Amino acid sequence: MVERGTQGHLASPQASVTGWVLAGGEGRRVQGQDKGLLLHRGQPLAEWVARALAPQCSSLACSANRHHTEYGTLLERACASTTPSPRNGGVWPDDPDLLALDHAPGRATGDSAKGPRRLHGPLAGILTALSHSHTEWVLVAACDTPHLPADLCARLLQAAQNSHADIAVPVTRGGDGDAASERHHWVCALIRKRVSPHLREAFVNGERKVGAWMRSLAWQGVCFAPESDFQNMNTLETLHGRD
Numbered sequence: 001m002v003e004r005g006t007q008g009h010l011a012s013p014q015a016s017v018t019g020w021v022l023a024g025g026e027g028r029r030v031q032g033q034d035k036g037l038l039l040h041r042g043q044p045l046a047e048w049v050a051r052a053l054a055p056q057c058s059s060l061a062c063s064a065n066r067h068h069t070e071y072g073t074l075l076e077r078a079c080a081s082t083t084p085s086p087r088n089g090g091v092w093p094d095d096p097d098l099l100a101l102d103h104a105p106g107r108a109t110g111d112s113a114k115g116p117r118r119l120h121g122p123l124a125g126i127l128t129a130l131s132h133s134h135t136e137w138v139l140v141a142a143c144d145t146p147h148l149p150a151d152l153c154a155r156l157l158q159a160a161q162n163s164h165a166d167i168a169v170p171v172t173r174g175g176d177g178d179a180a181s182e183r184h185h186w187v188c189a190l191i192r193k194r195v196s197p198h199l200r201e202a203f204v205n206g207e208r209k210v211g212a213w214m215r216s217l218a219w220q221g222v223c224f225a226p227e228s229d230f231q232n233m234n235t236l237e238t239l240h241g242r243d
């Protein structure tokens with residue numbers, strides 16, 4: 001179900017929400033570079049995301065598996081960029097015990113059997129965020145979405161509370177507004193912390209797709225426009241093509 005809601009909420013810090021920048025990926029589409037640290041308009045991609053979330057949340061943190069010092073520095077700048085400043089929740093790597101799951105005896109199948117350990121993508125980062133947050137809600141956003149709207153948190157929280165959902169997800173449509181072009185932005189979502197045990201169990205059992213896991217819970221879609229607010233700059237061509 002998708003809720004249209006009312007656009008135009010002013011950004012205001014939500015005391016019950018911790019914002020998380022998900023920057024723990026391998027950067028396979030950007031030649032192995034740490035995508036969150038690639039520059040966009042003179043600033044790291046992840047910093048654009050952190051600065052977008054900072055005015056909307058009471059705490060701000062980052063999930064990253066390398067370059068922790070660099071992410072810590074940009075997180076400090078983002079927290080200081082708005083008043084009141086959100087609490088700095090720090091930079092956290094994914095749980096190494098979870099990352100080792102696919103390499104346990106008898107479970108080396110698929111990609112995990114073909115080479116060295118690989119990270120498990122955004123679902124692992126979401127679990128990291130839920131595990132290290134102390135608020136009722138967690139707002140996660142991929143590090144390659146630098147143009148997030150200022151009313152993202154307020155509208156997702158309102159929709160989740162109104163529908164008694166545990167997850168609220170932005171939904172956009174293409175330029176013609178056709179429902180057939182509807183897109184769910186699963187890696188930019190508001191998630192209730194209490195679902196953390198459910199995610200851990202799903203992860204241990206092999207789930208790696210964010211959308212599939214979220215659809216297994218009570219979730220609510222929320223319409224946003226324009227679609228470009230959620231554009232993923234996940235290739236070098238996309239990053240260099242938008243100035």
